[in-house]
Amino acid sequence: MKNLSQHVLLLLFIFAISCSTSRNLDIERGTGYNFRAGHPEFRTSVYGYIDEEKGSTLDIRAEIVKGSLIYKEENDTLQARISIEYQVQDLENSGNILVSEQLERTVKSTEQSINATRETLDLQFSHQIDPSHYKILISVTDLNTNKNITQSVETAIPETQEGQYNLSNIQMYGKINDIGSWEPINTYDVQSKIDSLRFVFQVISPQSDQRMQIRSRLLQFESDTLYPRPMHYSNYSPSSIEYKGIDYDEETELQSSQRILTDYTSTFIEYKFANQDRGNYRFQVNAQRGEEEELFKARDFGIKSRNYPAISSAKELARPLIYLMGEGDHEELMEISNSDSLKKAVDKFWLKNIGNTNQARQVIEKYYQRVEEANKQFSNFKEGWKTDLGMIYILFGPPWYTEDHLKELIWYYSYNHSDPEYSYYFDQPKLKNKYFPFFHFLFNRSNFYYTVQYQQRQLWLSGQILTRQI
Structure with missing residues (x-):
């Protein structure tokens, strides 16, 4: 069920995370995180320019997050193997693939911390190519799992x-x-x-x-x-x-x-x-x-x-607690200016509510994992965890089922789709286009949800979220 819901979630939001740049090439906005749990995470940039000696040139860069790869131990060394494939397509001549390359890389480490690092493997490819409008497809496959992520970027070299x-x-x-x-x-x-x-x-x-x-x-x-x-x-x-x-x-x-x-x-x-x-x-x-x-x-x-999108500083840990605290308590927490004191206050909040240290550690890991995943999936003009989609995702997890209509999105957390307590509707004020490039969904709020959100908070604060999702 978890894998199915994550797969559906990816399909619905692959555009929301902006895996390709806007068709309006006059305004660049960069690529998105293209996040999917258990898959390679990477970011891409492409730049076309004129080299006085080599002529028109296309530079392709990829940053692959080492901590997103799966490592196997070989001879006391952790090793991740990846395959990188990229194509350059001429959009002025449909179907014309000018460049198609594939290569493999191995990332090695003797430290277990490699599994969580945000360090990147940086790759750069350069090609001499005629002026035109191009689409570049870059695909990264983790060869230890055969899981794959693809990004698409457009650029132009003007003639x-x-x-x-x-x-x-x-x-x-x-x-x-x-x-x-x-x-x-x-x-x-x-x-x-x-x-x-x-x-x-x-x-x-x-x-x-x-x-x-x-x-x-x-x-x-x-x-x-x-x-x-x-x-x-x-x-x-x-x-x-x-x-x-x-x-x-x-x-x-x-x-x-x-x-x-x-x-x-x-x-x-x-x-x-x-x-x-x-x-x-x-x-x-x-x-x-x-x-x-x-x-x-x-x-x-x-x-x-x-x-961003990682969560590590004291303030980054404290801010998302707004979903589990009253506004007054949260404002008092955020008034703590000293980082060490703020971190102790955050730890105290969790331990005071959950009690058991080991259980609290598991709940904390689960909560902030969802915060970071929300950042990677729903980021737009503000942090992904601050969006309405991010709020529901953090509190309730990935939806069991989803429906996507033109300007309405529905997340279901029950097999009974008519159950109002666990059927969440989001409206989209503006459709994504080159003038408004963000997917911006707003939760359809109601007094009815007071008890629902309160009960979900209690699952987190009691530690029951580890055995009960809803």
Whole structure:
């Protein structure tokens, strides 16, 4: 039953986790986590640019999370074997596969901690390829289990004639401190522990003697970053930001700059910024030469928690307890500023309610595993665990059955689909498209659910959740 429900859940939300970039190539948003329990976890980025010596070039990167692989012990060493296959398809010529490669890698370790690490195996492939619009399919298979995950990414290398110009897509990088190196950011989500952000793009142009104006802006959008309301509260007003999720019409310009290019061919340009507070942002570039049509490229991103999607810091452990505590108690908990004191308060909360240390440890592991899984499955403009889908998933687990209608999603936690206590309805205020790229579902709240949520809380706080799901 558990495997079936997880499989159905994956099918319903494979689009919600944004396994491919938007069809609108002017705005990049990165790939999603493409999470499925027990399967390899990886993230992908693709970048097309012009190399002055090699010509048009396509760089493909994959970051495979080592802790998501299954290890077998061989000669006192833990080993995971994976197969990586990727294809490059020309979307301007349907069915034309220009590149098809397959390779294998082995990850070895003598430490058991390899099973939980967030370290990644970083792979990079480069191909010289003609300008066009491409789809890149990347598939990773764990050869110890034969479980497979595939991601799809689109990109373009613009074809530019003598005297014309164009812009490449924008690459995003992050650095944790001055000593560390710039690492590519392949997802929409950015960890708040990153100190600095760097954006790189290329002005693609054969020789030209005309001046070009480059304007860049860093924008922040009004968006919902709050905890979701309890199940028995009233529904959100259509005019509220919680209902809208993110409002692209409400923007704040944080920084802007302008530069003039002269005497260039194909030039790389970069901008650096300090990392921002929690929220949703866009770095955008506008380029114009004389009276010609203005070009536009952008990279959207959202700042999430420190170790997102993982849960490890004291605050990351404390915040999701909002689903098991009263608002006043939770506010008092979050007022603790010292990390060590906050961690002790979190431990005390669990042990005080459950009593048995071993049992509490199992419940804690189960709870935060669901929080992290919610982050990987339901992340949008805010942390996945903060969404209505994430709240229900954490409290009740994967649904037994699901139904998906155009703007309505139903999760069933009972064989009786007419049982109102365990049939949960979610409405979608906006359909996913290139202008609103997030799947945003809101729980259909009712006073009826007060007892349901209270009883589910008690299962967690008593430890009975280990033997009784509902």
